[in-house]
Amino acid sequence: MPRRPPPRPYHHGDLPRALREAALALIEEHGPMGFTLRELARRVGVSHAAPYRHFADKRALLTALAAEGAHRLADAVDAALTAAGPDLRARFLAAAHAYVRFAMEHPGYFQAMFSADADPNDPAFVNGRERSLGLLYRYIAEAQAAGYFGEGEALSYVIPVFAMHQGLAVLAMSGAFAPFGVSDVRAASDLAHGRLLDGLTRARGEG
Numbered sequence: 001m002p003r004r005p006p007p008r009p010y011h012h013g014d015l016p017r018a019l020r021e022a023a024l025a026l027i028e029e030h031g032p033m034g035f036t037l038r039e040l041a042r043r044v045g046v047s048h049a050a051p052y053r054h055f056a057d058k059r060a061l062l063t064a065l066a067a068e069g070a071h072r073l074a075d076a077v078d079a080a081l082t083a084a085g086p087d088l089r090a091r092f093l094a095a096a097h098a099y100v101r102f103a104m105e106h107p108g109y110f111q112a113m114f115s116a117d118a119d120p121n122d123p124a125f126v127n128g129r130e131r132s133l134g135l136l137y138r139y140i141a142e143a144q145a146a147g148y149f150g151e152g153e154a155l156s157y158v159i160p161v162f163a164m165h166q167g168l169a170v171l172a173m174s175g176a177f178a179p180f181g182v183s184d185v186r187a188a189s190d191l192a193h194g195r196l197l198d199g200l201t202r203a204r205g206e207g
Contacts, residue, residue, distance in 0.1 A: 016054045018044050020068070023061055024108030032062055032115035059117050063125055066118040069109030070128025076102045077135050088148045089197060091139065096165060096193040097186050103169035104185065110169065136161060148201060157200060164196050 026035040055061040080098035084091040143149040
């Protein structure tokens with residue numbers, strides 16, 4: 001996966017942004033639990049007390065990153081859906097790949113979003129999650145209206161789709177496809193999500 005260049009020492013300007021960028025780099029290196037605000041301050045080149053002027057504690061910082069990541073993910077998926085055009089299958093595969101690609105290109109954000117240390121009830125984080133889920137629910141409604149998906153509770157579609165997105169993203173981030181000789185993540189995403197989509201569309205004729 002692409003590696004984030006080490007942040008330059010902070011001298012002036014936007015300290016909260018410098019702290020966020022350094023935190024993302026540390027998360028990529030050590031995971032969400034693998035650093036402290038003291039270490040972050042050293043990385044940025046400020047006093048140990050400086051981060052606390054902007055973030056009450058590490059949980060607040062992780063939550064801010066999770067919220068920002070959720071909104072960035074929603075932007076990426078929304079752009080993929082728009083670029084794919086009207087074909088429902090093409091839109092599904094494009095959005096799915098956008099999810100996986102986001103995890104690979106922004107592992108710091110992605111890990112923060114699913115960290116147990118982030119506050120799941122933070123309004124900005126909730127809003128970001130709801131934006132992403134709203135895109136999926138809207139797609140499902142369109143697919144059902146077009147007869148592409150069967151009738152039924154939207155959640156019965158949301159859960160398998162989200163599970164596939166998340167599972168593939170984690171596998172791709174860890175390099176787990178390499179033993180299978182798979183180097184093209186888009187091809188792997190299209191294959192797995194295509195199989196899932198085949199099952200979802202076949203289900204419209206059942207029951």
